[in-house]
Structure formats: structure tokens, C-alpha cells
Amino acid sequence: MKLRHGFLIWAAIFSLAVFLGAPLGSWASHRWGCWKYADYYINWYNGGTGDYYNIYDEEAKTDSNSWSPYTDIFLNPTSAGSTDHANAYNGYYGSTGWLGLAELRSVSGCIVKNGRARLNQTYLDNGSYSRTNKKHVACQEIGHLFGLEHNRGSSTTCMNDQILTAPQPNSHDRDLINSIY
Amino acid sequence: MKIKHLLLGTILAAVAGLAVSATFSWNEHQDAEQTGTEASCDTNVTKGAAAWKQVYSTADGLIDGVDTIVMAEAVSILPSRIAVSDGSRDELPFELVAFRVSSPLKDASKDGLIYVERVGGLDSKGRPINIDYDGGSFAIGKSYLLFLKRQEDGPFYYQVNDQGRYDVIDNELIPVGETEGDEVKEFFKSRTSNEALEKVMDKLKSGKGRK
Numbered sequence: 001m002k003l004r005h006g007f008l009i010w011a012a013i014f015s016l017a018v019f020l021g022a023p024l025g026s027w028a029s030h031r032w033g034c035w036k037y038a039d040y041y042i043n044w045y046n047g048g049t050g051d052y053y054n055i056y057d058e059e060a061k062t063d064s065n066s067w068s069p070y071t072d073i074f075l076n077p078t079s080a081g082s083t084d085h086a087n088a089y090n091g092y093y094g095s096t097g098w099l100g101l102a103e104l105r106s107v108s109g110c111i112v113k114n115g116r117a118r119l120n121q122t123y124l125d126n127g128s129y130s131r132t133n134k135k136h137v138a139c140q141e142i143g144h145l146f147g148l149e150h151n152r153g154s155s156t157t158c159m160n161d162q163i164l165t166a167p168q169p170n171s172h173d174r175d176l177i178n179s180i181y
Numbered sequence: 182m183k184i185k186h187l188l189l190g191t192i193l194a195a196v197a198g199l200a201v202s203a204t205f206s207w208n209e210h211q212d213a214e215q216t217g218t219e220a221s222c223d224t225n226v227t228k229g230a231a232a233w234k235q236v237y238s239t240a241d242g243l244i245d246g247v248d249t250i251v252m253a254e255a256v257s258i259l260p261s262r263i264a265v266s267d268g269s270r271d272e273l274p275f276e277l278v279a280f281r282v283s284s285p286l287k288d289a290s291k292d293g294l295i296y297v298e299r300v301g302g303l304d305s306k307g308r309p310i311n312i313d314y315d316g317g318s319f320a321i322g323k324s325y326l327l328f329l330k331r332q333e334d335g336p337f338y339y340q341v342n343d344q345g346r347y348d349v350i351d352n353e354l355i356p357v358g359e360t361e362g363d364e365v366k367e368f369f370k371s372r373t374s375n376e377a378l379e380k381v382m383d384k385l386k387s388g389k390g391r392k
Contacts, residue, residue: 047268049267052267087271094332097330099233101231101232101300107227116271118271144230150230150359
């Protein structure tokens with residue numbers, strides 16, 4: 001084989017590697033700003049009521065592919081608080097346009113001390129939403145608290161805000177969380 | 182050229198290509214971190230993200246899906262209700278933003294007042310909640326293009342989602358929240374107010390406001 005042919009092959013390989021490598025770097029775009037808890041050990045207060053308590057617990061800790069066992073994050077069940085805490089609630093918040101809301105309070109630089117997830121029963125309990133839908137929203141709000149942004153590029157993650165049928169993080173979320181913490 | 186050299190060159194080319202990708206990705210990551218750091222320096226803002234009830238894939242869908250579309254100026258902000266979570270373990274304050282309509286595009290009257298309720302204001306202990314899930318607090322005296330829905334359980338409007346608000350700055354529309362890959366925000370982004378009004382009116386007249 002001539003050297004020229006070798007260069008052509010190498011140029012093609014180089015271009016292909018750049019092309020294929022680009023999606024691998026897209027993880028950065030699904031990060032929510034630079035916000036994160038101080039470390040992977042986060043105090044977890046489940047203030048949910050009724051089945052929402054179970055939904056939050058399943059999405060945070062007890063489902064095999066939920067945030068705590070599936071990623072490097074460790075959730076320490078405790079009472080409500082504002083120091084390294086993720087707090088979860090549900091309520092009839094009214095016609096607000098949102099099914100769930102994640103709120104990061106007490107942000108110092110990039111570090112979050114107090115996050116709150118809320119599920120809006122005004123919509124979620126109106127008969128239009130299945131338990132899977134509710135789990136999807138709960139999973140998404142918890143994911144926001146840990147520092148993830150929406151991800152419309154995949155139908156297998158709860159971080160996709162255009163669907164309600166994927167009540168779990170996917171491997172992309174896991175890798176991103178593990179790179180943050 | 183020997184096979185050994187060819188293989189070695191191939192591996193080097195692949196590694197170099199991946200390295201270039203990684204460099205670009207790292208730069209993007211650093212930019213994101215930098216942006217976040219700067220944004221979070223504003224300690225008066227509570228960061229927020231919502232799972233919206235309705236997200237639209239096209240501008241037509243948005244225009245058709247909302248009850249009211251207006252270009253309007255924020256004229257006042259008043260405290261509204263404080264919602265309490267089930268079990269009374271948490272509370273969430275709301276505020277009412279009054280807008281004077283300058284351009285009624287769908288189901289509104291010129292110079293009329295409309296009231297939009299959003300999360301914000303003071304909780305029962307007087308602590309301010311200034312949350313940016315929908316683009317953040319409105320500024321009195323500033324103009325916005327708004328896509329609104331009527332509350333099913335109240336007399337006010339709510340912003341349909343973060344696709345439903347465009348800040349008018351120097352006669353240019355600025356979307357709020359994530360823009361990348363959002364066809365609706367891309368449609369309105371950087372248009373002049375007049376351009377946007379014409380586009381919306383055209384779509385309403387042609388009946389193209391379909392999902």
C-alpha cells in the first residue's frame with residue numbers, strides 16, 4: 001500500500017473519530033448550570049403523603065434503577081432540614097402550568113444546601129395521569145436537585161420533559177451524576 | 182507501507198480524533214460551569230426547574246394551545262396566595278403580576294389589564310422566594326410577549342410554560358430558559374416585536390395554529 005493511501009485512511013479515521021466523539025461530549029449540555037450538593041452524601045427528607053410518599057421513596061432509593069442505588073449519590077433518610085438536604089413534598093398547588101417543580105435554595109457559589117421537589121396534585125390527581133407518569137415527574141424533580149437539566153434527546157430518561165413514561169434515570173444520567181459527585 | 186505501520190497510524194488517527202472531540206467537550210463543560218457560577222452569584226435568585234404540564238414541539242402548537250397571546254407591559258406585582266403542601270410541611274408563595282396589554286393577539290383587549298399568577302413573593306415568615314423556573318421575576322415597566330392559559334380553578338392566567346415568555350429588549354425577543362433544540366423558542370428568538378406579532382397574526386389568520 002502506498003503512503004498516500006495510508007494518509008487517506010488515517011484522515012477518514014480521524015474524521016470519523018471526531019464525529020463519533022462529539023455525542024460523547026454532549027453530557028455537559030445536560031448539566032443544570034454548575035449546581036450541586038457539596039458531596040455525594042445528601043440528607044433526604046421524604047415529606048410526601050399517601051402514595052406520593054411511596055413514589056418519592058421508589059424514585060429516590062428503593063427502585064433498583066432509582067437515583068441512590070443507580071448512581072454514586074447516597075441519600076441519608078432524615079427529617080426536614082436546610083443543610084445538605086433534599087426535601088420532597090406534594091400538594092394541591094393549583095393551576096400553575098407545572099406538574100412538578102424543583103427549587104434550589106441557599107446556593108453558595110455552585111454549592112446547594114437546600115433543595116426542594118414538589119409534585120402538583122391539582123393536575124396529577126385529576127385522573128389524567130398514571131402512576132408511571134407521577135413517578136416520571138418525581139424522578140425528574142429529584143434529578144434536578146442533584147444538578148441535571150432536561151434532556152430531550154433520549155426517551156429512556158425521566159429528565160426528558162416531553163414525555164412522562166420513563167420513570168428512571170438512564171446510563172447517561174448515571175455517568176453525568178458520577179462525574180459531578 | 183507495512184501493515185504494522187498502517188495499524189499504528191490508524192490507532193493514532195482515532196485517538197487524535199477522540200482527543201479533539203474531548204477538547205471541544207471540555208471547553209463546553211467549562212463554559213457551562215462558568216455560566217453557572219456567574220449566574221449563581223446572584224444570591225437573591227432561587228434556581229428553579231419545572232416539569233411543565235404542556236410542552237409544545239412547534240410554534241403553531243403553542244399559538245393554538247394557549248387561551249391568550251399578548252404583548253404587554255408589567256405594571257405591578259402584588260402578593261397572592263400561599264399554598265401549603267399536603268400534610269402542611271411546606272409552603273409555596275405566589276404573586277400576581279398585572280400587565281397592561283399593548284398588542285392583543287388572541288382573546289384580549291388593547292389597554293386591558295390581565296393578571297398572571299406565578300410562584301414568588303414572600304412566605305409566611307417573610308422570606309422572599311425569587312425563583313426563575315419560568316424566566317424569573319417580571320420587571321415593572323418592561324414589555325413581554327406572553328402565551329397564557331386561564332386558570333381552571335381561579336380568575337387569573339398562568340404562563341403556559343417557559344416557551345410562553347419572551348422578554349422584549351431593544352425591540353428584540355429574548356427567550357427564557359433552555360433554548361437549544363427547542364423549535365418554539367428558536368422560532369421567536371431574535372425576532373423584532375413587530376416581526377413576531379406579524380408571524381403570530383399570520384398563523385392565527387391562516388388557522389395554522391395546530392399542534
